[in-house]
Amino acid sequence: xxxxxxxxxxxxxxxxxxxxxxGLEVTLTADDLVAGxxxxxxxxxxxxxxxxxxxxxxxLDEDPDRLTDPMIRDRATDTWRAASWEEAFDLIAERLxxxxxxxxxxxxxxxxxxxxxxxxxxxxxxxxxxxxxxxxNVYSASTADQMPKQVASGLMFGxxxxxxxxxxxxxxxxxxxxxxxxxxxxxxxxxxxxxxRLKALRKRGGRLVVVDPRRTRTAKLADEHLFVRPxxxxxxxxxxxxxxxxxxxxxxxxxxxxxxxxxTAATAFPPQRVADRTGVPAExxxxxxxxxxxxxxxxVYARIGTCTxxxxxxxQWLVDVINVLTGNLDRPGGAMFATPAALGIVxxxxxxxxxxxxxxxxxxxxxxxxxxxTLADEITTPGEGQVRALVTVAGNPVLSAPSGARLGExxxxxxxxxxxxxxxxxxTRHADVILPPPRTLxxxxxxxxxxxxxxxxxxxxxxxxxxxxxxxxxxxxxARLAVAALGQQPEPDRDPLAxxxxxxxxxxxxxxxxxxxxxxxxxxxxTEQRIDMxxxxxxxGEWHPAAAEVEQEGVSGGLNLQVLLDNPHGIDLGPLRPxxxxxxxxxxxxVELAPQPLLDDVARLRDRLADASTGMVLIGxxxxxxxxxxxxxxxxxxxxxxxxxxxxxxDDAERLGLGAEAVVKSAAGTLxxxxxxxxxxxPGVVSLPHGWGHAGSTQSVAREHAGxxxxxxxxxxxxDTPSGNAVFNGVPVTLTPA
Numbered sequence: 001x002x003x004x005x006x007x008x009x010x011x012x013x014x015x016x017x018x019x020x021x022x023g024l025e026v027t028l029t030a031d032d033l034v035a036g037x038x039x040x041x042x043x044x045x046x047x048x049x050x051x052x053x054x055x056x057x058x059x060l061d062e063d064p065d066r067l068t069d070p071m072i073r074d075r076a077t078d079t080w081r082a083a084s085w086e087e088a089f090d091l092i093a094e095r096l097x098x099x100x101x102x103x104x105x106x107x108x109x110x111x112x113x114x115x116x117x118x119x120x121x122x123x124x125x126x127x128x129x130x131x132x133x134x135x136x137n138v139y140s141a142s143t144a145d146q147m148p149k150q151v152a153s154g155l156m157f158g159x160x161x162x163x164x165x166x167x168x169x170x171x172x173x174x175x176x177x178x179x180x181x182x183x184x185x186x187x188x189x190x191x192x193x194x195x196x197r198l199k200a201l202r203k204r205g206g207r208l209v210v211v212d213p214r215r216t217r218t219a220k221l222a223d224e225h226l227f228v229r230p231x232x233x234x235x236x237x238x239x240x241x242x243x244x245x246x247x248x249x250x251x252x253x254x255x256x257x258x259x260x261x262x263x264t265a266a267t268a269f270p271p272q273r274v275a276d277r278t279g280v281p282a283e284x285x286x287x288x289x290x291x292x293x294x295x296x297x298x299x300v301y302a303r304i305g306t307c308t309x310x311x312x313x314x315x316q317w318l319v320d321v322i323n324v325l326t327g328n329l330d331r332p333g334g335a336m337f338a339t340p341a342a343l344g345i346v347x348x349x350x351x352x353x354x355x356x357x358x359x360x361x362x363x364x365x366x367x368x369x370x371x372x373x374t375l376a377d378e379i380t381t382p383g384e385g386q387v388r389a390l391v392t393v394a395g396n397p398v399l400s401a402p403s404g405a406r407l408g409e410x411x412x413x414x415x416x417x418x419x420x421x422x423x424x425x426x427x428t429r430h431a432d433v434i435l436p437p438p439r440t441l442x443x444x445x446x447x448x449x450x451x452x453x454x455x456x457x458x459x460x461x462x463x464x465x466x467x468x469x470x471x472x473x474x475x476x477x478x479a480r481l482a483v484a485a486l487g488q489q490p491e492p493d494r495d496p497l498a499x500x501x502x503x504x505x506x507x508x509x510x511x512x513x514x515x516x517x518x519x520x521x522x523x524x525x526x527t528e529q530r531i532d533m534x535x536x537x538x539x540x541g542e543w544h545p546a547a548a549e550v551e552q553e554g555v556s557g558g559l560n561l562q563v564l565l566d567n568p569h570g571i572d573l574g575p576l577r578p579x580x581x582x583x584x585x586x587x588x589x590x591v592e593l594a595p596q597p598l599l600d601d602v603a604r605l606r607d608r609l610a611d612a613s614t615g616m617v618l619i620g621x622x623x624x625x626x627x628x629x630x631x632x633x634x635x636x637x638x639x640x641x642x643x644x645x646x647x648x649x650x651d652d653a654e655r656l657g658l659g660a661e662a663v664v665k666s667a668a669g670t671l672x673x674x675x676x677x678x679x680x681x682x683p684g685v686v687s688l689p690h691g692w693g694h695a696g697s698t699q700s701v702a703r704e705h706a707g708x709x710x711x712x713x714x715x716x717x718x719x720d721t722p723s724g725n726a727v728f729n730g731v732p733v734t735l736t737p738a
Contacts, residue, residue: 008035012568013462014445015054016118018627020185020192021447022046022054023460023570032466034058034441044572045458046192051185052625056636057440065633065699066422067436068471075432080424085472088433089484095416095432097487099389100133106359106385108485109137109378113395114145114628121437121474123448124530125482126393128500130368132482136356137378137387138369144400145304146188147723148312151366154351155595156320158585160367161344161452164320164335165189166299167576168197168455171333172206173295175288177233177315178305178729182217183622187303190338190447190454195221197455207295209288211236211280212305213619214647214687215680227682229612230619231730232278233302234311234605236285237318238269239278243289244325246270251293251327254580258594262321265594265602269609276612279682292326297333299323308620309729311605313722317598324591329580336576337583340451341459341559342534343541347585353597353722359385363724371724372401373716379410389416391481394437396629398426399693402718402726403668404711420477423630424698426709435481437474441465446531457577459540459559460570461531463524473497475527501526505533512537522561532561540573597722604721614684618666618713618731621647621689629691632707633699644692644707645676648735649683661738664688666731669712672738686733688713 010027023043027036037057039050070088071080083091100108110133116122130138142150154160166174168191179187181194191197198221202208210222211233219225228236244250245263252259271282278285292298300322306315320329328334354364360377363370370378375397378387390411398408411417411430419428420435428434437443445462472480479497483490490496505526509515514537521536523529536543542558557563564571586592625637632638646662653675656662664671664686673688681687693709694702711728718727 011465012040013441013465014447014460015057016440016445017053017057017060017631018051018185019187019190019450019453020046020049020051020194021190021450021454021460022049022051022192024050024054024057026058026441026465028465033062040569042569043460044570045456049193049196052637053627053631056634059634059636060631061440063633067424067434070436071424071434073432088435089480092418092433092481092484093487093489096389096418096485099416103388104385105134106137107387108133108135108389108391109139109375109387110135111372111375111390111392111395111397112138112140113393113397113400114141115394117449118447119474120444120446120448120527120531121478122394124527125475125478125500129478129482129485132485133391136365136370139372139375140369141372141395141400142367142369143371143373143724144308144402144726144728146307147366147725148307148720149188149316151313151353151723152316152320152598154367155353155598156317156592157583158350158587159347159583160351162337162583162585163188163453164323164329164337165453165455166301167297167333167336168194168201169575171201171297171299173291173298174198174201174206175209175211175292175298175300176218176222177211177228177300177302177319178307179301179303180212180216180218180622182221183624184303188453189301189303190450207291213682213685214621226280226284229277229279230617230685231309231311232274233306233309234314234318235269235274235609236278236280237315237322238266238605239271239274239285240289240292240322241318241325242266242270243286244293244322247290249289249293250325252324253327253331254324254329254591255589256324256591256593257588258592261594261599265599268606273609277609292322297331298326298328299333299335304622305619305729307725308727310718310720310727311601312720312725314598314601314605321593324593329591330578332575332578337579338452338454338576339457339539339573339579340454341457341538341540341573342446342448342451342531343537344448344452344534350585350587359383363719366723371719371726372397373719373724373726375401376403376407376410376716379414388414390414391418391485392427392431393420393478396425396427399629399691399709399711401716402711402714402728403716404693404709405669406716418481420474420481423633425629426693426697435477437477438468438471439466442468443474444527456575457573458570459535459564459573461561461564462568463565498526501530505530508533508537512543514543517543528561535559535561535564601722613732616652616733616735617685618664618733619685619687619729620710621687623689626689626691629694632691632694632702632705635701638701638705643705644673644689646673647676647678647681647687649681649685650677650679651683652686653677656735657737658735659737663736663738664713664733666713666715666733668715671708671712673708686735690728
């Protein structure tokens with residue numbers, strides 16, 4: 001829909017800046033500049049909700065520091081110059097394949113940043129790039145974020161994308177650990193207006209309990225907030241499990257294996273024994289267990305604060321163990337599974353962990369990638385398979401990965417590096433070629449990844465709001481990069497993007513026995529035809545043999561692209577439905593409550609139970625007006641609470657004699673940071689936000705608000721063992737006056 005005035009027009013699209021998938025109304029001037037943005041009140045999912053990031057999308061889209069042309073670096077002088085697209089791709093085709101030929105395919109690595117989960121290009125065209133590079137050295141922001149949840153889900157349900165989410169709109173009791181959705185807008189829980197949904201929960205008589213080392217905005221909204229010692233969440237949850245068994249409060253409503261093994265594992269963690277380790281009194285833990293068991297419906301939800309800790313996978317496992325033991329898994333008002341409309345990867349075999357291992361530290365792969373914590377090892381350690389070339393797509397791991405300074409030094413030693421990125425930043429400064437994607441408003445949008453975790457089933461497609469002109473789309477960039485990685489040139493009369501799409505369309509339809517219906521697919525280009533195919537084959541699609549009902553007035557028949565184009569505000573597909581056992585991909589076709597890799601890790605947890613250290617520890621901090629490092633160059637988002645300061649309890653600041661600044665030291669490094677005393681953090685804990693450290697940046701706003709890189713203090717040698725996830729929370733530190 002377009003509203004046109006003499007000077008402006010208003011168009012619709014989905015916000016791509018976080019996991020809330022909010023609908024936007026974007027008002028553009030005659031010069032294609034953003035005159036204003038507000039929430040789309042007719043979107044059936046977000047209903048007009050808008051956060052400061054979405055409101056600032058125009059500033060990000062029009063950032064004068066954003067790269068518009070390919071850039072090539074002269075290594076001899078370390079200077080940059082603009083280049084044509086042909087020259088950039090020719091240089092990649094000239095340099096990258098010979099390195100792979102000389103040193104082997106494993107000498108090339110690929111790093112994928114968080115924004116790829118928010119783009120059509122990232123969802124559809126990174127797999128062909130991975131196949132073209134033909135390397136096992138794949139890394140992503142997943143192992144600095146949510147990999148523990150996906151490993152736990154893969155082992156329990158057979159598919160790492162089968163992730164339960166709290167049924168927020170119907171639950172009576174919600175226990176939240178290590179998550180701050182009033183700042184994050186939700187994570188692995190796609191829920192626009194998360195604050196409004198939590199307020200509605202309380203208004204209807206429900207109960208909200210938040211467990212966090214900080215009294216966050218979410219904690220302030222809750223009925224109850226409990227401080228917890230960072231990194232001890234698994235002990236708290238195990239004590240709840242122990243109580244459920246000890247008091248005969250277990251109610252299992254799904255087919256599950258491993259109940260006896262979980263009961264045995266929990267015997268080592270009674271509430272009285274874990275109280276000192278967690279900082280939560282034993283009687284409070286017992287009460288939480290009783291409340292979860294007694295509530296008409298309940299859900300446990302834990303996120304990044306618990307994932308980025310030393311026992312992240314055990315914590316995420318225990319979250320869903322409790323959801324099962326209280327009878328709340330796959331039940332309205334409990335923890336449920338979304339039914340995304342577009343056909344994604346259909347897993348035919350149960351998830352396996354550790355199909356191969358990294359060269360240097362022999363860390364197991366998860367979901368086809370290695371932990372980002374070991375990328376520096378693979379670059380700096382000589383020997384067969386040493387990484388000598390790197391491709392990064394929309395990521396800044398020098399700021400987001402553990403031991404960031406060490407990784408930056410490693411990148412400087414690469415023989416060749418290519419980055420697909422909108423900025424010259426702390427990571428891409430080491431590249432030889434930077435390929436900038438177009439403006440956000442020049443790209444289409446469909447949330448392939450995030451709708452796997454939605455609290456209500458929903459679909460919405462946004463066409464580009466602005467024409468590309470004579471530059472390639474982000475999808476074309478990735479397709480051309482795949483061709484260049486093979487040392488090839490595009491065929492003169494054949495679009496490489498269309499060639500990739502046609503192979504995938506033909507193969508998918510052939511497998512579905514529908515190849516004769518190829519001509520029915522619609523779209524302005526081959527990308528839209530792929531989306532149309534995925535919608536038609538999906539669980540609500542017109543080609544699905546048992547399509548689910550579409551619960552929206554004015555929509556008849558199954559889904560396809562035309563239906564979404566005719567409904568630009570989005571389509572409500574109804575509340576979450578029970579999906580077990582059909583959604584399971586385990587060999588037993590049951591929920592596996594006691595996967596062996598997780599039981600094996602319980603011994604490590606048990607051995608650390610007595611480690612009730614009273615020293616200071618560091619945790620991260622989520623900020624409402626910040627998501628990734630590239631948002632720090634938006635003037636309207638910087639300042640206020642969005643600053644890089646060290647939160648510390650006033651008693652600790654006084655005891656340690658701290659003034660305006662403190663020297664913070666860990667086993668990995670040292671920082672000098674501004675001190676911000678606050679009673680909203682528990683004693684013994686300090687907090688720094690992530691993504692900062694822009695001193696010397698070419699990004700003008702970020703340089704003026706540089707902050708410090710918190711990952712100077714984190715240690716890439718310490719990981720969550722089952723998933724390989726980085727550890728950013730519970731890092732031991734010492735503090736002295738600056």
